[in-house]
Amino acid sequence: MYAFVRSAPTRTAHPLRRVVLVLAVTFAVLVAAGWLVNARAAEPGPLERQLALWTQATIADRPLPDPDAPAERIAAFFAALDPGQARTLADRYPLVVGNLPGAPLTLRYQANRLAIEDARAEERRRAEDARLSPEGQWEAGRRANRLASLLREDRQILAFDPSGRGRVAEVFGDLEAADRVSLVVPGVNTDLLTFERTEGRWSAPAGMARALYAEERSRSPETATATIAWADYDAPRGLTMSAVTAGSAETGAERLLATLRGLPDDAELALFCHSYGSVVCGLAADELPSSVTDIAVTGSPGMRAERVDDLGTTARVWAMRAEDDWIGGIPHLAIGPLGHGNDPSSPTFGARPLGSGGASGHDGYYLPGSASLSNLARVGNGTAASAGCAPEAPDCAPLTPCG
Structure with missing residues (x-):
C-alpha cells in the first residue's frame, strides 16, 4: 500500500519525513491522473427506483413522508395507519419501508424479507442467463445463496439494499x-x-x-x-x-x-x-x-x-x-x-x-x-x-x- 523512496547514499532520510514525502507525491500523482475525482454516477438501482415511485404515491389520500424526514416524523406517520395500510406500503415498496428509520421494526423486518425474496429471484435468474459469462453466472449464484441464508426464519434484517x-x-x-x-x-x-x-x-x-x-x-x-x-x-x-x-x-x-x-x-x-x-x-x-x-x-x-x-x-x-x-x-x-x-x-x-x-x-x-x-x-x-x-x-x- 505504501512505496518507499530510496535516500541519497550520503544522507539518511528521517523515517517520518520519508513517509510524508511518499504520501504527498502519491496524492499529487492521483490528482493528476483523476483518480480522486468522483466516479460517474451509476444507473439507478432497485432502491432508487422504488424511492422515485414512493415520492409520487399516497395512502388513504395522504402523501407518503419524505424518506429523509426525521425518524420521529416517520414514526408518527406509521402510527396513524392501520395495520393493513402499513402492510400495503411494505408490499409495494419493500426496499423503502425496510430501510426507513422510524418505521415499526417488525414492519421493516417483513419488508426486507420481501425485498430479499425479490433479489434472490433476480440472482437465480441471472445465474441461469446464458448471456452472462461463466464468472458472472457463478457470482450470481453466490449472491443467490447468500440471500437464501438471510431468509431463514430467525433472521431479523434491519436494512437491505441489493444495489x-x-x-x-x-x-x-x-x-x-x-x-x-x-x-x-x-x-x-x-x-x-x-x-x-x-x-x-x-x-x-x-x-x-x-x-x-x-x-x-x-x-x-x-x-x-x-x-x-x-x-x-x-x-x-x-x-x-x-x-x-x-x-x-x-x-x-x-x-x-x-x-x-x-x-x-x-x-x-x-x-x-x-x-x-x-x-x-x-x-x-x-x-x-x-x-x-x-x-x-x-x-x-x-x-x-x-x-x-x-x-x-x-x-x-x-x-x-x-x-x-x-x-x-x-x-x-x-x-x-x-x-x-x-x-x-x-x-x-x-x-x-x-x-x-x-x-x-x-x-x-x-x-x-x-x-x-x-x-x-x-x-x-x-x-x-x-x-x-x-x-x-x-x-x-x-x-x-x-x-
Missing part, C-alpha cells in the same frame, strides 16, 4: 425491549457476500455481532441486550486508495447517524468499530445522539482525530489492538486527504485501553472464549470500569491513570 456490492444490517435479540444496544461497524471488504462467512465466521460482521450478543448475554443475563451487525455502508474494497482516504467513511458516517436516530430512544448504545469502521465512527462522533455512551475501536487505522477530545463526543472511547495486528505497522498520519491520523491505541490519543488477550491478527477480536471478546462485552453491557481497564482483565494495562 452494487450490496448492503445489509441484522439485529440479534429484541431491539424494542433492549436496555443496551451494541452496534458493530465493520471495515474494508464489507458487502453482501462477506456479511457472513463459513470459515473465519467471527471475522465477518454477522459473526462479530452474534458472538458479542452471546457474550453479553452470558456475562450479564439480567440485562436486556441486542446487537446489530451494521454493514449498511459502501466500504472500501481492499487496501486501495479508498481505504486510506475518508470518502467512504464520510458517507458511511451519514448513514450510521441516520440509523442511530431511528433506533428506540430509551436504550443506551455502544458502537464497536473495527478497522476502517473506526474511521466511520470517528467522523460521526461529534453528531452522535446522547444515547451513545461508549465507542470501542479494534484494529484501528485512525479516527480522523489526534486526540479523544478532538472527536467532540461525550461517549467514553475505548481502544484495543492485538500485538500481531498488522495495522500497528502502518503510518498513523493524516496528510491532506491521505491517512486517518493518530493511533487510538497510542497513549497520546487518550482512549481507555482494553486488553486484547486471545485475539490474533487483524480480524480475531471477536473470537468466542477470548479475553478480547469478554472485554468488549463488558463495554456493551455497561459494566466496564469508569476509567482505564475493563474489570477482571489481567492482561489489560492502563495507558492512562485510572481514577
